Amino acid sequence: MTLFIQQLFNGLALGGVYCLAAIGLTLVFGVLRIPNLAHGALYMLGAYITYFFLTTVGVPYIAAIGIAAIMLFVVGVGLERLVFHPLRNSPHTHHMIAAVGAMFFFQALAQAIWGADFRRMDTPITGELRILGAEISAQRIVIIVTAVIVLALLAWFIKRSIHGQTIEAIEQDRVGASLVGINPSMVSMLTLGLSALLATIAAGLVAPINLLSPTMGDALNLKVFAIIILGGLGSLPGAIVGGFALAIAETMTATYVSSAVGEAVAFVVLVAVLAIKPNGLFTKAVQR
Amino acid sequence: MKNPRIIGTIALIVLLGLTPLAFAQENYTMRVITVGMCAAIAVYGLNIILGFTGQLNLAQGGFFGIGAYGVGLLTTDYDWSFWAAFVVSVIGTAVIGYLCGLIALRTKDEYFAIFTMAIGFIIFLVISRWESVTHAHSGVNNVKFPEGGGIVDFESPVAMFYLVFAILLVCVYTTYAIRRSSVGRTLLTIRTSEDLADAIGVRVGFSKQLAFAASAVFGGIGGGLYATVVGFIGPDSASIDKTFEFLMFILVGGMGTVAGPLLGSMIVTFLFELFQDFQAYRFIVLGPIIVALVIFAPRGIIGYLGGFVDKRSRRRRAAEARQSTDGRQASDPRGPDGASKSIESDDHSGSDSTARNQSNAGHTGGSTSSEETK
Numbered sequence: 001m002t003l004f005i006q007q008l009f010n011g012l013a014l015g016g017v018y019c020l021a022a023i024g025l026t027l028v029f030g031v032l033r034i035p036n037l038a039h040g041a042l043y044m045l046g047a048y049i050t051y052f053f054l055t056t057v058g059v060p061y062i063a064a065i066g067i068a069a070i071m072l073f074v075v076g077v078g079l080e081r082l083v084f085h086p087l088r089n090s091p092h093t094h095h096m097i098a099a100v101g102a103m104f105f106f107q108a109l110a111q112a113i114w115g116a117d118f119r120r121m122d123t124p125i126t127g128e129l130r131i132l133g134a135e136i137s138a139q140r141i142v143i144i145v146t147a148v149i150v151l152a153l154l155a156w157f158i159k160r161s162i163h164g165q166t167i168e169a170i171e172q173d174r175v176g177a178s179l180v181g182i183n184p185s186m187v188s189m190l191t192l193g194l195s196a197l198l199a200t201i202a203a204g205l206v207a208p209i210n211l212l213s214p215t216m217g218d219a220l221n222l223k224v225f226a227i228i229i230l231g232g233l234g235s236l237p238g239a240i241v242g243g244f245a246l247a248i249a250e251t252m253t254a255t256y257v258s259s260a261v262g263e264a265v266a267f268v269v270l271v272a273v274l275a276i277k278p279n280g281l282f283t284k285a286v287q288r
Numbered sequence: 289m290k291n292p293r294i295i296g297t298i299a300l301i302v303l304l305g306l307t308p309l310a311f312a313q314e315n316y317t318m319r320v321i322t323v324g325m326c327a328a329i330a331v332y333g334l335n336i337i338l339g340f341t342g343q344l345n346l347a348q349g350g351f352f353g354i355g356a357y358g359v360g361l362l363t364t365d366y367d368w369s370f371w372a373a374f375v376v377s378v379i380g381t382a383v384i385g386y387l388c389g390l391i392a393l394r395t396k397d398e399y400f401a402i403f404t405m406a407i408g409f410i411i412f413l414v415i416s417r418w419e420s421v422t423h424a425h426s427g428v429n430n431v432k433f434p435e436g437g438g439i440v441d442f443e444s445p446v447a448m449f450y451l452v453f454a455i456l457l458v459c460v461y462t463t464y465a466i467r468r469s470s471v472g473r474t475l476l477t478i479r480t481s482e483d484l485a486d487a488i489g490v491r492v493g494f495s496k497q498l499a500f501a502a503s504a505v506f507g508g509i510g511g512g513l514y515a516t517v518v519g520f521i522g523p524d525s526a527s528i529d530k531t532f533e534f535l536m537f538i539l540v541g542g543m544g545t546v547a548g549p550l551l552g553s554m555i556v557t558f559l560f561e562l563f564q565d566f567q568a569y570r571f572i573v574l575g576p577i578i579v580a581l582v583i584f585a586p587r588g589i590i591g592y593l594g595g596f597v598d599k600r601s602r603r604r605r606a607a608e609a610r611q612s613t614d615g616r617q618a619s620d621p622r623g624p625d626g627a628s629k630s631i632e633s634d635d636h637s638g639s640d641s642t643a644r645n646q647s648n649a650g651h652t653g654g655s656t657s658s659e660e661t662k
Contacts, residue, residue, distance in 0.1 A: 029398075034398075035398045035401065035402060082579075083579050083583075086583045087582065087583060090582070090586065091342070092344075092397055092398060093338065093342065093344040093401070094582045094586055096344055096398075096401055097344075097535055097539060097578065097582050098578065098579045098582040098583065100532050100535065100578065101574075101575045101576065101577070101578030101579040101582070102575060102579060103575075104532065104571035104574065104575040104578070105571055105572060105575025105576060105579075106575075107571065108569050108570065108571035108572045108575060109572055111569065112569050112572060218528070222405065222406060222409050225402045225405070225406075226402075226406060229399060229402055229403070233398060233399070260413070260417045263413065263417075264410060264413050267406045267409060267410045267413075268410075270403070270406050271391060271403075271406065271407075271410075274391060274394065274395055274399065274403055275391045275394070278394040278395045278396075278399065279395075279399065
C-alpha cells in the first residue's frame with residue numbers, strides 16, 4: 001500500500017509535467033493545425049537554459065525557470081516566424097518535415113554548447129513529506145502544485161483575457177475570427193510562444209529528477225504526441241485527462257511489471273486506442 | 289525515348305554504375321557509395337507512400353531496422369545463408385508492414401504521421417531492449433556476406449557494390465513502372481484529394497494499404513542489404529533518426545519523382561561524409577538546410593530541374609511546331625495535336641511571326657496579308 005501511494009504521487013508529478021507539455025502542443029495544433037514535432041526539442045532547450053541560469057549564472061531556482069520560460073517564448077515566436085509562417089499554405093507533410101529540421105538544429109545546438117554527456121541539475125528544494133506512511137520528495141509535491149497553478153492560470157488566460165480569447169476564436173473558426181479583426185499571424189506567434197513557455201516550465205520542474213541530455217526531448221515528444229492523440233488533437237480537457245492517465249499507467253506498469261514495459265505502455269495504449277477509434281477519444285469536430 | 293527526364297535518370301544510373309571504374313581501389317569510398325545505395329532503396333519505399341500517396345510514414349526507419357536485424361540475426365545466431373535470411377526477412381517485413389498498415393491506414397494526416405512514428409519507436413524499443421534476442425546495445429557483429437556461386441565472390445567491395453546496384457535498379461524500375469501504371473495514377477489521385485478519389489470510385493483503402501506494404505518491403509530490402517554491407521548493426525539502424533535521414537534524402541532529391549530518391553541519397557550521403565568530423569554538430573548546418581528546402585524548394589532538385597526541363601522542352605516543341613508550319617501550308621490537314629501546336633505558335637507575335645505571315649500570304653490569302661499588301 002505504501003508503495004502504491006508513493007507511486008501514485010510519482011505518477012501525479014509525471015502527469016503534471018506531461019500535461020504542461022501536452023497542453024502547449026495541443027494549443028499549437030488547434031491554432032496552426034500542425035503537429036509541431038519540434039516540441040520535444042523546445043522542452044530540452046528549456047531544461048538546458050534553466051540549468052544554465054541556475055548552475056552557471058547562479059540565480060534562484062524559480063527565477064531561473066522564469067528567465068528560461070521568457071527566452072523560450074521568444075524562441076517559439078521565432079520558430080513561428082521563420083519556419084511555420086512561410087509554410088502556412090503548404091501541405092501538412094511539409095510542416096512536419098520542417099519541424100524535424102528545426103528539432104535536429106536545436107539538438108545539435110544544445111550538444112555544441114553543453115556537450116553530449118548527461119548532466120545533473122541540483123534543486124534547492126530538498127526534504128521529504130510523509131503522506132499515509134509513504135515518503136514523497138518535496139520536489140514532486142512542488143511539481144504537482146505548480147502544474148495545477150499553471151494550468152489554472154492558463155485556463156483563466158484562455159477563457160477570460162482578450163489575448164487568450166483570440167486563441168480560442170482562431171481555433172474555432174480561422175476565417176470568421178480574422179473577419180472580426182483578429183490577426184491570425186499574431187495569434188499564431190502568441191500560441192507557439194506560449195507552448196514553448198509551458199514546455200520550459202515542465203522541463204525546469206522535472207530536470208532535478210531526471211538527467212539532462214540533448215536527446216531528452218525525444219521520448220517526451222513521442223509520449224506527448226501519444227497523449228494529445230488519445231485526448232483528440234486540439235482538445236484541452238483531453239490533454240489534461242490523457243496526461244495524468246498515461247503518466248499513472250506508466251508509473252504503475254513500471255513498478256508492478258517492468259520498466260521496459262512501462263516505457264512502451266504509452267505506445268501500446270496509443271495503438272490500441274487508434275485501432276478502435278481512429279480519431280482519438282475526445283475528438284471534437286475540427287474543421288480544416 | 290525523347291523525354292529528357294528519362295534520359296537524365298538513365299544517365300544518372302549509368303554514371304553511378306561506372307563509379308567502380310574510378311574508385312575500385314578505394315574500399316572506403318566504395319563502401320560509402322554502397323551504403324548510400326542501401327539507404328536509397330529504403331527511400332524508394334518512402335517515395336511510394338509519401339511521394340506518390342502523400343502520407344507521411346515515419347516508420348520507415350523501423351522497417352529498415354527489421355530488415356537489417358532479420359538478416360543480421362539469422363546469419364549469425366542461427367547460421368543461415370545470406371540469401372535465405374534475406375528472403376525471409378523481406379517477407380517478414382512485408383507481413384509486419386501489412387499488419388501495421390491495417391491499423392495505421394484507419395487514421396489520416398497528422399494521426400497517420402504520429403501513429404507511424406509510434407510504430408517506428410516501438411520497433412526501436414523492441415530492438416534496443418530485447419537483449420536475449422537482439423543483443424540490445426552490443427548489436428550484431430560479423431553479419432555474413434552473401435554466398436557467391438562459381439566465380440562470383442561478394443567479399444570484395446566492388447562485387448558488393450554491383451549486387452546492391454542490381455537490386456537498386458530493380459527498385460528504380462519498379463518505381464517507374466508503378467508511376468506509369470494505373471496503380472501509380474490511383475496513388476497520385478489520393479495524394480491530390482482523398483475524398484475526391486473516393487468519390488470517383490478509387491479503392492482508397494486498398495491502394496493505400498498496397499503502397500504502405502510496398503514501402504515496408506523496400507525498407508526491408510534496404511535494411512537487409514545494409515546489414516551485410518556494413519557487417520555490424522546496432523539499434524541505431526532502426527532509430528527514428530534513420531527515418532528522418534531518409535526524409536532528408538527524399539526531400540533533397542525530390543518527392544514523387546523517379547530519380548529523386550537516388551540523387552538525394554547520393555548527394556546527402558556525401559554531404560554527411562563531408563561533415564563526418566562534426567558528426568554531432570552537422571545538423572546545426574543541415575537542420576536549417578532542411579527547413580530552407582521545404583520552404584523554398586519543396587519539390588527537391590529533380591522537381592526543380594524537371595520544371596526547368598519541361599519548360600525548355602515545351603518551348604522547343606513550340607519552336608518545332610512553328611518551323612513546321614512555316615514549311616507547310618497552314619491549311620494542311622493535321623491531327624488535333626498539330627492544330628493545338630500551331631495555335632500555340634501563333635501566340636508569338638513579333639518579327640518572326642510577321643515574316644511567317646508574309647511568307648504564308650501567297651498561300652492563304654488571309655485578311656491580314658491582304659491588308660499588308662495594300
